Amino acid sequence: MDAERCFTVMPRFTDTIAALATPAGTSAIALVRVSGPDAGRIAREILGEIPAPRLARHGDYKDRAGSLVDDALFTFFPATGSYTGEDALEISCHGNPFIAQKILEDLLARGARSAEPGEFTQRAFLNGRMDLSQAEAVMDLIHARSERALAAANQQLRGALGRRMNELTERLLGALAHVEAYIDFPEEDLPAEDSDGIRRTLESLATDTARLLATSHYGELLRDGIKTVIVGAPNAGKSSLLNRLVGHERAIVSPEPGTTRDFIEERIIVGPHCLRLIDTAGLNPDPGAIEKLGMAKSLERVAEADLILLVLEAGRPLPALPKAVTDRLSVGLALIVINKIDLTPSPMTPSLPNAVPVVRISALTGTGIEGLVATLVQLADSIQPIDKDNFIVINARHSDALTKAKLGLEDALAKLASAGPIELIASDLRGTLASYGEIVGKIDNERMLNQLFATFCIGK
């Protein structure tokens, strides 16, 4: 082994990749990342020696022709303790895109190649530094928009889902070993006591798999925000409420009924939650042609809402509401907001459906908005309950794999109940095992992996 590669432990990749890890543009600092077997050699060429591991080292960045590009900080990470599991070098330079570009070009001239999107994390996975669910968590962490989303991503990055999958896999392997022990004796039936034990294990696995699957909806809420739709009669103050919650004049407000024709969407943070707030066209019982189109869109939004905010005007009778709206007014999923209380200080509460909670506000003056936000936090808490010790939420890819796993378990259970052939039961269970394995990446499917990592950003 030559001296320059003294830190390297059996590299899986023979090429060295480089990319800008910070966004392109002017900033205080930019970070250029290098990973691969030549990271040490490149550091030595620039600095005269490989810097001590994981210690920032100040030095001049001179290009291959010897011209000074910038003074920079260099940190060398030996393979054993690096993000990618191979030798890596991080160069923090001044945040001028021209400087970063010069450095990148020089690194390429020294033998590195440009990294593909997600390639650093892909190497981390392929070099065994993290399982696939952890690699996905890196993305979730970068994109987390709320405290809740951050907490979930951090749990997953620490391997919570991977550990759960290992535990399910162990239990399944136990049952599979039991089943396979009888394959060689086809003339014998499974003894009743063995069959009972296997059935119980498979049933509990099916229950636990279904429980994990149920978190898929929470995953969407975490990633996209809780879909919160503002509905009500024209002129009730829906757009004023949106503007008040967003904190700026996002939607047009006017005394003319029918101002909002299309729907308007904006994300807000309430407590630890992210809400996707959607303002809609007013529900007019006697709409014009364009209003009708807007209303149809409003009702589509209502149908897919996680939470409905029905805005009513203080002192006015309850307007006629379409069934699509009244059907969605239920406790925990809706809130009635009585607006314009500045005009009618002590309004009568109209008789409201289904004991849905009520808050009173003035979107114009801001009265009652704090109380409204507190109620929104409570509702969001109930829509997205949190189990602090066991906060696992899955994504669409996990959901597909778990659905297949659950089907395999159900098929095996059905065959077990009808004393079906043992080989077929074993085959169902092996299918389930492979599906469990997909979640943490115990599969050899290059196309799937390339697809997954291509959704990352360059430099990650």
Ligand SMILES: Nc1nc2c(ncn2[C@@H]2O[C@H](COP(=O)(O)OP(=O)(O)OP(=O)(O)O)[C@@H](O)[C@H]2O)c(=O)[nH]1
């Ligand atoms: N006094 C008072 N006026 C308000 C309040 N909220 C909204 N308004 C006024 O009511 C009118 C309608 O407000 P918008 O926010 O445009 O109502 P909207 O429900 O979005 O109306 P459409 O988009 O037409 O369905 C505007 O003139 C607002 O200034 C409030 O709390 N108090």
Ligand SMILES: [Mg+2]
């Ligand atoms: Mg409006």
